[in-house]
Amino acid sequence: MSLAYPLGFLALIAIPVLILIYIIKNRYTEQTVSSTYLWNLSERFIKRRIPINRITGIINLILQILAVIAIAIILSRPFLIMKGGAQTYCFILDGSGSMNALCTDDKSRFEKGKDEILKIIDDSVKGSQYTLIYAGTSTETIFENYADKDNAMEVVRDLTAAYSATPLTAALSAAQKYFTSNPSAKTYLITDKNFETTNNINLVNVSDGGENYAVSGVEATLSDGKLNVSGNVSSYESDAELTLELYFAGEGGEFVKDGDITVTAAKLAQTAFSFKSERSDYTALKVRVAQQDALPLDNEQTLFNAKFENISKIMLVSDTPFFMHAALSALGIPDDRLDIVESEKYAEQSGYGLYIYENFVPEELPREGATWFINPPESVKGTNFSTGDWYFPVDRAEFSQSSATTTRNLLKGIIRNESEDFKPRQYMKCGLSSGGKFNTLLSCDGSPIIFAGTNIYGNRETVFAFDVKDFALFTLGANFSVMSSNILTYSFPPVVDNTSYICGDVIQINRIPNSTSISIVTPSGKNVYPDVSSSAAEYELEEVGVYKITLAMKDNSEMSVNVYSSLPEAERVLTVTEKEFIIQGTPAASNLDGIIDDLLILFIVLAVLAVADYGVYCYEQYQLR
Amino acid sequence: MSDLVISEEFLGEIELLQTLLKNNVAGRFGGNHQSKTFGSSCEFADYRDYIPGDDITKIDWNAFARFEKLYLKLYLDERQVHTRIYIDVSRSMGYGKGHKGEQALKLAAAFAYISVCEMDRVSIYLLRDDKVEGIIENMLGREAYLNNIGALNDVQFGGDCRISEAILPTTVGYGDGLSIIISDFLTDNDYETAIDHLCAKKRDVLCVQILSKEELNPKARGKLHYFDCENSEKVYRKNINREIIKAYKLALEYATGRIREHCHSRGASYMLVSSTDKLNEIFFEKLEEEGVLK
Numbered sequence: 001m002s003l004a005y006p007l008g009f010l011a012l013i014a015i016p017v018l019i020l021i022y023i024i025k026n027r028y029t030e031q032t033v034s035s036t037y038l039w040n041l042s043e044r045f046i047k048r049r050i051p052i053n054r055i056t057g058i059i060n061l062i063l064q065i066l067a068v069i070a071i072a073i074i075l076s077r078p079f080l081i082m083k084g085g086a087q088t089y090c091f092i093l094d095g096s097g098s099m100n101a102l103c104t105d106d107k108s109r110f111e112k113g114k115d116e117i118l119k120i121i122d123d124s125v126k127g128s129q130y131t132l133i134y135a136g137t138s139t140e141t142i143f144e145n146y147a148d149k150d151n152a153m154e155v156v157r158d159l160t161a162a163y164s165a166t167p168l169t170a171a172l173s174a175a176q177k178y179f180t181s182n183p184s185a186k187t188y189l190i191t192d193k194n195f196e197t198t199n200n201i202n203l204v205n206v207s208d209g210g211e212n213y214a215v216s217g218v219e220a221t222l223s224d225g226k227l228n229v230s231g232n233v234s235s236y237e238s239d240a241e242l243t244l245e246l247y248f249a250g251e252g253g254e255f256v257k258d259g260d261i262t263v264t265a266a267k268l269a270q271t272a273f274s275f276k277s278e279r280s281d282y283t284a285l286k287v288r289v290a291q292q293d294a295l296p297l298d299n300e301q302t303l304f305n306a307k308f309e310n311i312s313k314i315m316l317v318s319d320t321p322f323f324m325h326a327a328l329s330a331l332g333i334p335d336d337r338l339d340i341v342e343s344e345k346y347a348e349q350s351g352y353g354l355y356i357y358e359n360f361v362p363e364e365l366p367r368e369g370a371t372w373f374i375n376p377p378e379s380v381k382g383t384n385f386s387t388g389d390w391y392f393p394v395d396r397a398e399f400s401q402s403s404a405t406t407t408r409n410l411l412k413g414i415i416r417n418e419s420e421d422f423k424p425r426q427y428m429k430c431g432l433s434s435g436g437k438f439n440t441l442l443s444c445d446g447s448p449i450i451f452a453g454t455n456i457y458g459n460r461e462t463v464f465a466f467d468v469k470d471f472a473l474f475t476l477g478a479n480f481s482v483m484s485s486n487i488l489t490y491s492f493p494p495v496v497d498n499t500s501y502i503c504g505d506v507i508q509i510n511r512i513p514n515s516t517s518i519s520i521v522t523p524s525g526k527n528v529y530p531d532v533s534s535s536a537a538e539y540e541l542e543e544v545g546v547y548k549i550t551l552a553m554k555d556n557s558e559m560s561v562n563v564y565s566s567l568p569e570a571e572r573v574l575t576v577t578e579k580e581f582i583i584q585g586t587p588a589a590s591n592l593d594g595i596i597d598d599l600l601i602l603f604i605v606l607a608v609l610a611v612a613d614y615g616v617y618c619y620e621q622y623q624l625r
Numbered sequence: 626m627s628d629l630v631i632s633e634e635f636l637g638e639i640e641l642l643q644t645l646l647k648n649n650v651a652g653r654f655g656g657n658h659q660s661k662t663f664g665s666s667c668e669f670a671d672y673r674d675y676i677p678g679d680d681i682t683k684i685d686w687n688a689f690a691r692f693e694k695l696y697l698k699l700y701l702d703e704r705q706v707h708t709r710i711y712i713d714v715s716r717s718m719g720y721g722k723g724h725k726g727e728q729a730l731k732l733a734a735a736f737a738y739i740s741v742c743e744m745d746r747v748s749i750y751l752l753r754d755d756k757v758e759g760i761i762e763n764m765l766g767r768e769a770y771l772n773n774i775g776a777l778n779d780v781q782f783g784g785d786c787r788i789s790e791a792i793l794p795t796t797v798g799y800g801d802g803l804s805i806i807i808s809d810f811l812t813d814n815d816y817e818t819a820i821d822h823l824c825a826k827k828r829d830v831l832c833v834q835i836l837s838k839e840e841l842n843p844k845a846r847g848k849l850h851y852f853d854c855e856n857s858e859k860v861y862r863k864n865i866n867r868e869i870i871k872a873y874k875l876a877l878e879y880a881t882g883r884i885r886e887h888c889h890s891r892g893a894s895y896m897l898v899s900s901t902d903k904l905n906e907i908f909f910e911k912l913e914e915e916g917v918l919k
Contacts, residue, residue, distance in 0.1 A: 028850040028862060034720040036853040037811040038840060038876050039861035045875035046868065 004597070008075025014068045022061045063614040070607035078599050079126075085594025086127035088145070088182050091117050092175050093159065094191035095136035096166040097503065097544070097571030101192070101295040103208035110161035112206040113190035117156050120188065121149060127595035131178055131185070136162035137504070137542045139170035144178070163297065163544045164504035165568035168193075168581065176583050183588040193576045200583035207575060210294030212236045213265065214572045215244070218287050218301045218500070222280065229275040231287055231301065235265040236573045242289050246275045249284035260290070268573075281305070284562065294574060297544045298567040304499040314492070315349055316340045318358035323468060323475075324374070331485050350555065353512065354492045359467070368554045370460040370491035375428070375467040382456040384436030385463060388429040396422045397444040397474070407439045410452060410490055413482040424449065425470040430463065441483065450483070452490060462487050495549060495561040503544050503565045509537045515551040515559070522547060523565070541565040631734055631904070639735055639908055640742045642918045644708070644803055644829075672696040706802030707748065707763075708740040709828075711792065712780070713808030714751045718835070719782020720854040725835040725900045729807040730777045732833060735904060736805055737761070739918070741770045745802060751780060752808070755790035785855055788816040792823070800827035803917075807833045810884050811840075817887050830893035831917050832884060836877075837900045843873060 003009075033039075099110040107115075121130060130152045132142040142159070146152045168191065175187055179200060187200055192207035218231035229246055241264050247255035258277055265271045275287070288300030314337060316324055321340045328338060339352070343360040355366050358374040365371070365382040379386040399414055400407050427449045432438045438453030452462040468475045493510040501507060509518055511532055518537055520528040523545025530537035541547065544567045551559045675684060675695035688696045710733045719726040737747045741764060749761040760780065761773045788808065797804065804823045810816060810832070823830045839845075846865050853859035863869055881897055888895035894915050898907055912918045 028848045030850045030852065031845075032720075032852045032854050034717040034725070034837065034840070034854050035809065035811040036851050036859050036861040037813070038873060038880060039851055039863075040859070041876035041880060042869065042872040045872035045879075047872075 002079055002081055004077035004079060006076055008077065009072050011068060011072035011075055015065055018061065018064050018068065022058075059617060060614075063610055063617065066610045067607060067614065070603055070610055073603045074600065074607060077597065078603070079595045079597035080599060081127070082125075082594040082596065085125040086129070086592035087124060088129045088131075088185040088592060089120065089124065090131045090133070090175060090178050090182070090185045090187040091120075092133045092135065092168070092171045092187065092189045092191075093117065094166070094168060094171075094189070094193065095134055095159070095162045097161075097163045097297070097567050098192055098295065098574055098576070099161045099206075100163065100297055101208075101210060101212065101574050103206070103210075103294075108161065109192045109206045109208065110159075112208075113204065114156055114159060116190055116204050116206065117188070118153055121153050121156070124149070125594035126597065127593050129592060132156065133171050133174045133178075134159060135166045135168055135171040137164050137166065137540070139166065139174060141174060145182075162542060163565075163567060163571075164542065165570040168578075172581060172583070176585075179583045179585055183585055184590045185587075187583060189581060192574070193578050195578050195581045197580040197582060199581075200585060200587055201581055203581070208294075209237075210574060211238065211240065211291075212293045212295045212298070212572055212574045213240065213242055213289040213291060214295075214298035214567070215287050215289060215301045216270070216298075216566065216569065218285075218303045220282065220285060220303060220305075225280050227275075227277040227279050227282060229277060229285060229287065229303075231273060232270040233263050233265050233273055233289065234270050234572065235267055237267065237575065239267050240265050240291070242291055244273055244275075245288050245290055246277065247286040247288070248277075248279060248282050249286075253284075255284075255286050258285075295567075295572065298572050301500070301566055302546055302562075302564040304562045304564065313337050313339060313352050314354040314356065315352040316356045316358070317343055317346045317360050317362070318356070318374075319343050319360070320469075321358065324356060324358055327475075327481070327484060328488075330481060331488055333488075351557075354488075365455055365457070366459075367457050368459065370462075371455065372462045372464070372487075372491065374464045376463065376465075383461060383463075384433040384453060384455055385438070385451075386431040386433075387465075388431060390426050390428055391445065391447070392426050393423045393444045395445050397424060397442050397449065398422075399442055400440045402439065404439060406452070406490070407441065410439065410441055410486045411483065412486055414479050422474060424466040424474070426466065428465040430465050436461075441487075452487060460491050462491060495551060495559065496563055499561075499563045501541050501563055501565045502568050503541055504568060505565070506538050506540045507563065509539060509549055511536065512551060512559070515553055517552045519550045519552070520547055521550070631731060631738075635735075635904060636738055638905075639739050642739050642908065643743060644739060644745075644918060671699045673699055705745055706740075707746045707798050708736065708803045708805070709797065710736055710747070710749045710805045711752050711757070711788075711807065712749065713786045713788070713806075714753050714780055714782045714784075715786035715808075716783050716855045717811060717853075718786075718809060721837065724782075725809055725837055726780070726782045728835050728898065728900045728902070729833075730780060731904060732807055732835075732898075732907065733805075734774055734777055735908060737764065737774065738770060740803075741765065741767055749777070750795075752786050752788055752791045752806075754784050755787045757791045757795045785814075786812070787814045788812075789814070789818040789822075792819040797823055797826050797828060803829045803831060805831045805833065807835065809836055809840075810834045811836075811880065816884070820887060820891055820893055824891045824893060830888070830891070831915075832888050832893060832895045834881060834884060834895070834897045835900055836881075836897065841877070841899055843870065 093113055095110060099108065099113065101109050103109060103112060126149060127147065129145045129147050131144045131146070134140055134142050143152060143155060179185055179187060186202065188202045188204055190204045190206060192205065194205060195203065214234045214236070216232050216234065218229065220227050220229045233242055233244060235242065241262060243260055243262050245260040246258045248258050250256045259275060261273060261275060263271055263273045282305055284302060284304045286300055286302045293299065314328065314333060316338060318324060318340065319342055325340060346362065348364060350366065350368060352369050354370045354372065356372040356374065357376065359377060361373065361376045361378055361380045365380055373383070376387055399411055399416055424444065427444050427447065429447045432448065432451065436453035436455070438448070438451045440448040440451045442450035449465045450463070452460065455461050474480055493512055495510055495512060496507055509530065511518070518530055518532050520530065520539060522528060523543045528539065530539045544565055547563050547565060549561045549563065553559060672685065672688065673696065675697050679697050683697050685696050685698045712729050712733050714726065718724065718729060733749055737749060740747045747761065747764045748759060751758040751760055760776050764770060764773050786808065788806065806819070820830055820832065848864045851861040885895045894917050896911050896915055898911065908918065
């Protein structure tokens, strides 16, 4: 018998104390009486007592000592070790997306797999050790050589299946490593895949067949002013005639059915489909397969319109806006996102993502949003740059050769052709503060004439230190268009590059100007707050469905973007047979020591009996008085 | 020892009591106790034929006139008896508060009063070790009683008591009254011989066994080491529990039964009293029940 908490025996210290108290309290009381005749005579009438009764004088002490011993044993949690009764178990649990498929009893494959593990653990002898390798979004060892049966079962119960495509190679290498150090371990692989060859593995296949249909590659294009929604539909288990339904998001965000089509999908082949809608625009649409199948996760795909996901507007302050208006239009900025204001009518504005000041500067810098200063007539407080004198260029203008990441991104796609006459008519020499962290894009005679940095509010600003109309050769050229597009992206980056992803993808969430924090609500309703210390936050999509990304702005407003994460193609096939799952090595036969710790109940019962007996004894003593 | 307190009212009540003697009284003339022989009291007993030489003053002439034959009128004889009271004054009788000795002295005083009221002579003896000490002897009449009874206040308890060894050598009288032995009788020493001796002397014998309340119904429990007040070498050491108490009660029954049986077998009277019993109860209930008083 072993003890889980041997320190519990410290309670035995109470025994000598009890004995001492007993000795002190149980001394004979001396008394003189008129006659001891009757007392001595009574000896003749005392019944002969059986030897056990001789201890009745100290029964009080004996019971108290027994109670203390029982309590000490209870505290020390005894258990018996039985040689050769227990095993070492290693479970490899496949948590890939296909494990979410439902079986005939409406339980997912993953739940069935968990039940198998729980049953094995439950049936095992106490003292066994358990190791669980979980191949979910990533492969990790959840617990190793865990001896606590109940806790191990609790951890298994809490596991949930992932949605990503997870190869079992990492799990195999982890299991191989474990088997090498524990050759007597029984290794179980719980998966929905079949293997042609296995070795040192007890394969528990939880697949239950069933059909699976999937929609993928949904996109929407405008054709003759009408939306054409197209994509692919697949049937993975058999040829099937499928009904596809098209839904558009209404004003409240709820999806309203727009129409349906019937498509004959060949087994394991992608069959294209196309909806012709009467609508010309949408905020979000959804295509779903009407038929039920074993894996509902991939039966629909939602597409969000990127145009509506980046809704910040641009303000152009100019008395002669036609040139910039045309340039912005050429860059794809629709008129409804562009507000043009004459300089005289400009008052302090807010709520725009980008402010473009042409031949004009505001008295006060906007606190939020990016700014472009085109040929600023004077300095503005807080811009981190100051205007200077005008110069006629001596030498030709040159693009920066800097290898800085920001500079390279801003000059991406520029054609550096030295043969062109590349001079502005005149340029302004600006003083740049180091606090602006400016990147020079174009310089003339060593003086920066196009540069980008940040103002004192941390908002991005770009300065064109010349009049764009006087540098027509450049501004009308392709390089200016490319660079403007880069600067526009730099100043006014979209929150996300795309709205459709595959589960397991890592999305980049850009911190647009004026945003203070980013929160993500996952399809399961979990709130995630990615790190926003850099200009772009990264987040790995682990679930299937709609992720809502919300950016909190400085003016307490919020900007929300939805993206859809779909099940990986590899996980849509429900019946998969792979080549092999082999653990190398020769299994050993040695077992662990089993444990029985139900002794505790026995000791508790004994303690209760001892205390009850003592109570009866005390009662009898009381009755005698 | 504190003075005996017996109320006058109580003495007035017991004044009316009479001792009932079982044996033929052979005391002196002039007492109140009827003898089985014919005497000269006023109480008519019988007739007998006249025999020449008889006192002619005792001839019943009325009977002669009727039957023409001489008959002599016979009257009952009344004798004065001698009540002897023996008090055990060993240490065991006088130990503790409200001890048995007090009750013994009160009983002796009350018995003595009843006797003097019956015009009997009374002697009170103390039984100490193997001796009999006469503390009041041949007391006769109430005046003598009142003059002498205070001597009981001076009784000192101590030592041992061997009843038979003490009584047997003394003069106990023959057929002349009641002998009362007051003791706790908690001893292995012989007391039966004394009772037998007194009975053989044609005396009425009354044994009064006095036990304390604690002796009759012990309350003590737990581990006790008892010393005997008469002899410290006599000890009793036990964890007193229900079983011991049961045995004690059997022992008590045995000890009281021993003397009771012996007394009854010899025609003597026996009475068990508690040291806390009231005198009224003892005299008007227990002694009347026992047939000692009426």
